[in-house]
Amino acid sequence: MIIVYLGPSLPVEKARQILEADYRPPISREDLKKALKDRAKIIGIIDGVFYNKTAVAHKEIIEVMKKGVIVVGGSSMGALRASELDTFGMIGAGRIYECYKSGRICADDEVAVTFNPVTGEQMSEPLVNIRYQLKAAQDSGIITAEERDSLLKTCTGMFYPDRKYPEILKRATEKGIISTERSDRLGDFIRDNPLNLKAEDAIRTLEKIKEIIERSKK
The missing domain is CATH 3.40.50 (Rossmann fold)
Known part of the structure; x- marks a missing residue:
């Protein structure tokens, strides 16, 4: 078996x-x-x-x-x-x-x-996926290497259930890591090119x- x-x-x-x-x-x-x-x-x-x-x-x-x-x-x-x-x-x-x-x-x-115990649906994003996704965004010219490192530092400091892309992007703009315009562009990239x-x-x-x-x- x-x-x-x-x-x-x-x-x-x-x-x-x-x-x-x-x-x-x-x-x-x-x-x-x-x-x-x-x-x-x-x-x-x-x-x-x-x-x-x-x-x-x-x-x-x-x-x-x-x-x-x-x-x-x-x-x-x-x-x-x-x-x-x-x-x-x-x-x-x-x-x-x-x-x-x-x-x-x-x-x-x-x-x-975190995931729904009934449906099994994932409710937050693992840090390994975030690393993978942000590297792809850097390679595509959406963000710089410095911005990627700062975003990862922000994510690492978050409690794992809070690691969701809308929350990550919100915190990044509030901290001045990326502009609102660049945040929107990164959000669109993640939505259109999801990596797992x-x-x-x-x-x-x-x-x-x-x-x-x-x-x-x-």
């Missing part, structure tokens, strides 16, 4: 088009015990809880791997835990995992978001699991 813990990073409907699996809500402490009881052979960790419930522990993942279960992580909580546990055998996938592993990013709140690194890495994680399954058949 393949079990994947998935939440706001990618719609389950889209995930099923890539990999057929038992998709479960974002992982929290003790969830892996049930996965073992359900005889999981491969576990994919994409999304997980951070603050409202107790996060999945490193020891839990290590114990599961000791029992012969393959654990693959990427995108969100999975990327964070994979960067910490790949030396123990957890498999990491995607650019966010690589950023954590290299030390380019360190904080848990780089991937933290967590979604891209969630897909990479599912593809990695699929590769593992295909290799095991040979």
Whole structure:
């Protein structure tokens, strides 16, 4: 059995088009015990809880791997835990995992978001996506490198549930980081060219699991 813990990073409907699996809500402490009881052979960790419930522990993942279960992580909580546990055998996938592993990013709140517990809809923007989006805006000439750095500094100082583009742009104009005109232009760019690194890495994680399954058949 393949079990994947998935939440706001990618719609389950889209995930099923890539990999057929038992998709479960974002992982929290003790969830892996049930996965073992359900005889999981491969576990994919994409999304997980951070603050409202107790996060999945490193020891839990290590114990599961000791029992012969393959654990693959990427995108969100999975990327964070994979960067910490790949030396123990957890498999990491995607650019966010690589950023954590290299030390380019360190904080848990780089991937933290708020989401609707009923619909799973994402309600705030993760800092990794904001970095990705602002770099694209810089590359397109919408903002300068200095403005990007100042915007990121503002975002880093915000509580993660408040990281929403309208609020970010509002604070940036109030602080004089960018003009109202440039703020409007940046808002239009974000709306017309939405980027989602967590979604891209969630897909990479599912593809990695699929590769593992295909290799095991040979």
